[in-house]
Amino acid sequence: MKIAFLGLGGMGSAMVRNLVKDGHTVVAWNRSYEPTKAINALGVAIERTPAEAAKEGDIAITMLADDAAVEAVTLGKDGIIEGLKEGAAHISMSTISVALSERLAKAHAERGQNYAAAPVFGRPEAAEAGKLFIAAGGDAELIDKIRPALEAMGQRVFVMGDQPAQANLVKLTGNFLITCVIESLAEAFALTAKGGVDTAKVFELLTETLFAAPVYKTYGALILDGKFSPPGFKMPLGLKDNRLLLQAAEKLEAPLPFASIVRDRFLAAIANGDGGLDWSAIAKRAAEDAGFEVK
Structure with a gap:
């Protein structure tokens, strides 16, 4: 699976390492340069904007700090929504509000894109070990499609419902x-x-x-x-x-x-x-x- 990963903090960088280890092709984006160096050394291409990263992926995963960051990276100028192909999916793994998750689902649907939420339970050491617990929400077929990527990052995936916001x-x-x-x-x-x-x-x-x-x-x-x-x-x-x-x-x-x-x-x-x-x-x-x- 070709994955765009946006957000290379302590959690995101560990999650990318596990995706690469599991054989997925990953491109990445991060707001600041320093965290990208170690990820680039793994053979992961670093793109200039969220849109450029998203257009490369079957799925685009965000792991960002808060609502403001997720909204800007997804809906802002050069955001994910501008680059993501029709039929491709945005998977938000950040801890965000129910309201924003509902808004993202609507915005992606209007573009013919898919959206699911898959926030995680676990501290950085669990992310590094691939031992996160993942609460997923979204269309059942989409969850099945992205499950291999989720399982590369976590020890168990729990499906919370068919609405992404339920997982949030x-x-x-x-x-x-x-x-x-x-x-x-x-x-x-x-x-x-x-x-x-x-x-x-x-x-x-x-x-x-x-x-x-x-x-x-x-x-x-x-x-x-x-x-x-x-x-x-x-x-x-x-x-x-x-x-x-x-x-x-x-x-x-x-x-x-x-x-x-x-x-x-x-x-x-x-x-x-x-x-x-x-x-x-x-x-x-x-x-x-x-x-x-x-x-």
């Missing part, structure tokens, strides 16, 4: 649950530490019994070690995802009280100078509330 809603919901895990672990650690219990023992008990899921182990270890830098997922991106979740919930008239609590944790973290840290650093707020000095 699930992705935002999953990220919300991760932030609830971070917050609940932070509160549990703060409480037990203040009660004189070794937090490492609390972590061991929880993650080897009732809460043995990878998300508890991964984020529990980060909180326990205070390992918030370098960030695997930056704080402002966590706040962005929380905002998109609340927007979707408001439209659907579904109250999410915990999401509002998490939003305030993000705002407090950024206001206290933690904007450059991993999003798990919202855990510092629970320690501070309990009267601890934190790193």
Whole structure:
């Protein structure tokens, strides 16, 4: 399969490496030059504009930071929509809003192009290992067509529905649950530490019994070690995802009280100078509330 890949950040570059390793022909584009050098060394051609990259592919994959970036790269001047062939497909793997996903689906359909959403769960190390979990949404035939590419980047593909935006809603919901895990672990650690219990023992008990899921182990270890830098997922991106979740919930008239609590944790973290840290650093707020000095 010939693939145009747009967005060579920590996640995107790892995903491209796995596509190449799986035998796909890849061309790429990135807004800045530096990340393109290592990808070009793999034999991946680097195109000058998103449109030029897209015209080379059976599918064009975007892995970008936010709505603004995806909208500009797709619908802006020299965007994907201008270069993508009729019948070819844009696969958005970014974490974007439900509203933008719906708009992209409509815009591509008007051009005779296809569109699917396939946002991912997993940090950069999972992307490097090809172990992402992928939530896909879109026409069933299109999902079947792109499945080989998705499986080259992830360990399992979950089809959420025939509307691309359904996958985006699930992705935002999953990220919300991760932030609830971070917050609940932070509160549990703060409480037990203040009660004189070794937090490492609390972590061991929880993650080897009732809460043995990878998300508890991964984020529990980060909180326990205070390992918030370098960030695997930056704080402002966590706040962005929380905002998109609340927007979707408001439209659907579904109250999410915990999401509002998490939003305030993000705002407090950024206001206290933690904007450059991993999003798990919202855990510092629970320690501070309990009267601890934190790193």
